[in-house]
Amino acid sequence: MELYLRVRLACSEGMSQREAAKHFNISRDTVRKMLSYSVPPGYRRSAPVRRPKLEAFIPIIDGWLEGDRSVPRKQRHTAKRVFDRLREEHGFTGGYTIIKDYIRERDQRGREMFVPLAHAPGHAQADFGEALVEIGGVEQKAHFFVLDLPHSDACYVRAYPAAVAEAWMDGHVHAFAFFGAVPLSIVYDNDRCLVSKILPDGTRLRARLFSAFLSHYLIRDRYGRPGKGNDKGSVEGLVGYARRNFMVPIPRFATLDAFNLWLEEQCRKRQNDRLRGESETIGERLQRDLAAMQELPASPFEACDQTSGQVSSQALVRYRINDYSVPVRFGHQEVWIRGYVGEVVIGCRGEVIARHSRSYEREDVIFDPVHYLSLIEQKINALDQAAPLQGWNLPEVFVTLRRLMEARMGKHGRREYVQVLRLLESFTLADLHGAVKQALDMGAIGFDAVKHLVLCRVERRPPRLDMAIYPYLPRARVETTSARSYMRLLSSDAKDAA
Structure with a gap:
């Protein structure tokens, strides 16, 4: 640009074009162009690029690339594969570069264009994302639910072990509680947890749990086109934002609940941000969203999957390819099952009979050892091989108690x-642990003694054991009644009271 200015100034002061070309060591054509334009016009192609060696093969290339639309993305033609096929199948003699340039230009012409959208207050978009996290020292993949309010850009993020239907519903329930209101409508993709089938006319056949959720909150559901993430671009962008800003470096928390509390705090902090092109903070614009949204219903939606099952001969109930134990007295009976995000609840008629932490492994078996103790008491020879008791980490005093019981009473000691252990059906492990430890200190090695001691701990009264006799029953104190006590009944005071 400096040379451009000097040439134009020199010519304006009377220097000819020939002299200017010689003085500045440039061509006369260049001088002529400098005098024609006040600033460099840049390179201008007067005619489109011609590729004579390629033109006859363009219909073939276009046919291959059009056919790629119906095959998986990873199995589509690359420029290198097109070049190889043209040489092998059609005798192409040109170079690889013209193939690559043509395909790049064709892709640019075919890229989709988008219309900028304006978002009215009170509406939302929802989606799930994935990221690596470390929970309790174990690195694992977390699936995080994201709810976005596009008008204000306010968000809610919550992590789950898996993106199951119950997690979708639970994420909404927590998001609504976080904002204190319910959106008028929510845009979703066509996730199988929400949409069981897309009918030929485009109507969505909703999953049962999702339909119940929409009915509870009276939300209008809207859907993007299959495979078109730009139909809900706000939440798609927010999924990436949450991964980059909330999960880099890899989050490390003791529990998933602690991680989710931290995520909620990050969502609150973000409301203080002012985004590009906005004069208000996210929190200020959120007030318009909240004013347009619906009030929360009287009670939140119970985000659980409900089904039924039957107890097997091993006191197990199958739910989502995993088996969960129930007390053996319910063997072979029909039960109902409620699957929450973190818990599986099993009941028989109107009674809850088992609660387990939910497993997301495949073909896992989740035992509660207490469920099998009544059966093991009858089949005492199975004590050491009982699978439900394997890996049951009881305090060391229980091992000592068993050893002393078996040494003193043999097989009957094992049953006692x-x-x-069956006292755990009625008392906590902490209370039973204290009672067993106290029994060992007193030398009272027997079921009756332990039962009496745990009752005393719960009722907060001192134990009274007769250590001189077995089976260590509470010592009874019987007093002798004197005749004077009966004579008191004949006194005048007693008659007046009567």
Whole structure:
């Protein structure tokens, strides 16, 4: 640009074009162009690029690339594959570069264009994303639910072990509680947890749990086109934002609940941000969203999958390819099952009979050892091989108690030890642990003694054991009644009271 200015100034002061070309060591054509334009016009192609070696093969290339629309993305033609096929199948003699340039230009011409959208207050978009996290020292993949309010750009993020239907519903329930209101409508993709089928006319056949959720909150559901993430671009962008800003570096928390509390705090902090092109913060614009949204219903939606099952001969109930134990007295009976995000609840008629932490493994078996103790008491020879008791980490005092019971009473001692464990059906492990430890200190090695001691701990009264006799029953104190006590009934005071 400096040379451009000097040439134009020199010519304006009387220097000829020939002299200017010689003085500045440039061509006369260049001088002529400098005098024609006040600033460099840049390179201008007067005619489109011609590729004579390629033109006859363009219909073939276009046919291949059009056919790629119906095959998986990873199995589509690359420029290198097009070049190889043209040489092998059609005798192409040109170079690879013209193939690559043509395909790049064709892709640019075919890229989709988008219309900028304006978002009215009170509406939302929802989606799930994935990221690596470390929970309790174990690195694992977390699936995080994201709800976005596009008008204000306010968001809510919550992590789950898996993106199951219950997680979708639970994420909404927590998001609504976070904002204190319910959106008028929500845009979704066509996830199988929400949409069981897309009918030929485009109507969505909703999953049962999702339909119940929409009915509870009276939300209008809207859907993007299959495979078109730009139909809900706000939440798609927010999924990436949450991954880059909330999960880099890899989050490390003791529990998933602690991680989710931290995520909620990050969502609150983000409301203080002012985004590009906006004069208000996210929190200020959020007030318009909240004013347009619906009030929360009287009670939140119960985000659980409900089904039924039957107890097997091993006191197991199958739910989502995993088996969960129930007390053996319910063997072979029909039960109902409620699957929450973190818990599986099993009941029989109107009674809850088992609660387990939910497993997301495949073909896992989740035992509660207490469920099998009554059966093991009857089949005492199965004590050491019982699968439900394997890996049951009881305090060391229980091992000592069993060893002393078996040493003193033989096989009957093993049965009494199981009877002691069965006290867990009614008392906590902490109370039973304290009672067993106290029994060992007193030398009262027996079920009756442990039962009496745990009752005393719960009722907060001192134990009274007769250590001189077995089976260590509470010592009874019987007093002798004197004749004077009966004579008191004949006194005048007693008659007046009567």
